[in-house]
Structures are given as structure tokens and as C-alpha cells.
Amino acid sequence: MYHSMFVLSKGEVFIVLLVYIDDIILAGNNENKVNEVKNFLKTEFLIKDLGLLKFFLGIEVIKTDNGVCLSQRKYCMDLLNEYGMSGSKPLSCPIEQNHVLTNLTKEKTNDVDITQHQKLVGKLIYLSHTRPDIAYSVHYLSQYMHKPTEAHTQIAFKVLRYLKAASGTGIMFTKTNSFHLTAFADSDWAKCIDSRRSVTGFCIFLGGSLVSWKSKKQSVVSRSSAEAEYRSMCSATCEVLWLINILRELKVDVTIPVVLKCDSTAALSIAANPVFHDKTKHFEVDLFFLREKIASGQIKTHGIKTEDQLADLFTKGLLPTAHSQMCKSLGLINLFAHST
Incomplete structure (x- = not known):
């Protein structure tokens, strides 16, 4: 399976091609240039123009007054x-x-x-x-x-x-003039009964729309809940840096620093404290990484209440009420609710 993205830019005009085997999405900020690329591709390959994007690899693209729903x-x-x-x-x-x-x-x-x-x-x-x-x-x-x-x-x-x-139910991308990134990072300490490894969970918003998320068991055993939370913050930071690079390739100006929200007071204190303690030496590589990004002004940590931690959905099972509320906060919507 092969997929790739190409960004062609000249001045204020840019074209993006997303290629997945023999399926292509073509987008840009200049309709004439988009048509030029289409005509060029037709001369080189046997392709069919399906018009405005409505369906791609099993994903339905629904346009509404508020934005786009996948x-x-x-x-x-x-x-x-x-x-x-x-x-x-x-x-x-x-x-x-x-x-x-x-x-x-x-x-x-x-x-x-x-x-x-x-x-x-x-x-x-x-x-x-x-x-x-x-x-x-x-x-x-x-x-x-x-x-x-x-x-x-x-x-x-x-x-x-x-x-x-x-x-x-699908994920909604709402129209907005704001391109600031906001990340939520959380963990469930020693979740795995067999290995006692923790679960990392994070979600990242661009403006008010969810653009990235992950639920994954950590690769090493964390010796404290603070360490598990800190590792989750580092994972979220890596994803934020990747998103910043992608957005810059797409000529999108991202507001810096990116706010990284966490509900662990201990993990936030470790990130803010430049002094190494004996209890944190065993994960000092992650300590250096996150503190470096904070010192450079790329990341800014922010404490939140546990009930406001949206990344909870990616670290554990929740009760029905909490699960439903989290889904709404993440921007999930069922546009077919009245037609099914």
C-alpha cells in the first residue's frame, strides 16, 4: 500500500496532491491552477475527474454550512x-x-x-x-x-x-479563522495487568477541530503515575511538532507556543522545574526533550481539571454519560440522525 502527499507552491499559490495507489485528491487555493494541473495529469495518465470531493476510500465527505464532516x-x-x-x-x-x-x-x-x-x-x-x-x-x-x-x-x-x-457519526471540521494548535495529554498508569505498562492517550485540535489522536501502550514500564503522564506529554509534543511542519508546508501560520494541557500536577511540575531529582533520572531523555521544547517557546504546558481532560477517552473505558460528553467535545456528530 502506497500513499504520499505533494505540495506545489509558487508565491501565494499552492497545490496539494494526496495520492493513494490510484486515487488522487487535488486541492489548492487557485481554481485556474488546479485546472491546469488536472489538464496536465490527463495528458500523462488515463484519469477520470470525479468533480468535487464527496467520497474517498470509504470516507464520505459532507459539506455543511458550518464546515466539513468526514x-x-x-x-x-x-x-x-x-x-x-x-x-x-x-x-x-x-x-x-x-x-x-x-x-x-x-x-x-x-x-x-x-x-x-x-x-x-x-x-x-x-x-x-x-x-x-x-x-x-x-x-x-x-x-x-x-x-x-x-x-x-x-x-x-x-x-x-x-x-x-x-x-x-463522523468527525466535524468547523470553519474558523484561528489556526492555533491545542493538545491534551493523559495516561492510565500501569493499565496492563500482565506487563504493568501504562496507556498513553492524546488528542490535538487545530482551531476547534480535532485533527490528531492516539491511544497506545507505552514501550516501557513507568515507575510512577507522574512518569506515565510525562511520557504522554512527550508523545503529544512529538505529534505537535510533526503537525507544525505539515501546516507550514501547507502555508498555514501556526500560533506559537502550542498549549499542552495535562491534569497531572506532578508531571507539570517536573516539566517546569529545571532541577533534576533522583526520582526522575531514569527517564531523563524525555525530561530533556520536553523541557527543550518548552524553553524554545514551542510548547507551553497548562494544568486542567480531571473532568476537562478530553484525552481520557483514549486511555480507558468510560461510563455512558462521560463517554457521550467526551464525544461531543471532540466534535463528533451524526448528520444522519434524523434520516435513519
């Missing part, structure tokens, strides 16, 4: 039909709040068809490109791709029942 409604409905879940009872959360599966649990459950399980999880991974609300559930299932059991399959089917509740 939805995988058809892909989601086909997935539900494929696994016989179209008539299932919907759930309000994709995963239980206190779900626990250990090696001991796996020994007591029967193995399942690995190929079929991997196929289902793979499709859920692709669906999570426009559904950050299932990112944590999919991350959790992905850890057991090579030896799944009935318990993991049951969780996967619970995710499908959750999707059944609102298959048309």
Missing part, C-alpha cells in the same frame, strides 16, 4: 451487515469501564478463528480513522491479534453494537 457511514453499515449485527441491540459505550483480561483469564477461555478475528479488528482500525470514540477499544483489541480468545471476540462485538447506535 463519515464512514456506508463502511460501518456494511461492517454491521457482514457480521450480522444490523439487528442487534445498541450499546451506549464501546467498552466497559473496568474491563480486565489477564493471561489467567485467557487460559480459561476458548481460542477462536484467528483469521476472522484479525479481519474484524483490522476493519475496526480503519473505521477508527473517523471514529476517535472507538480508538481505545480498538487499541485494546489490537494487543491480542495473534492469540485472541472468545473474551476478545465478545469485546469486538460490543464495539459493533456500539457502532449500531450511531453508524453515521
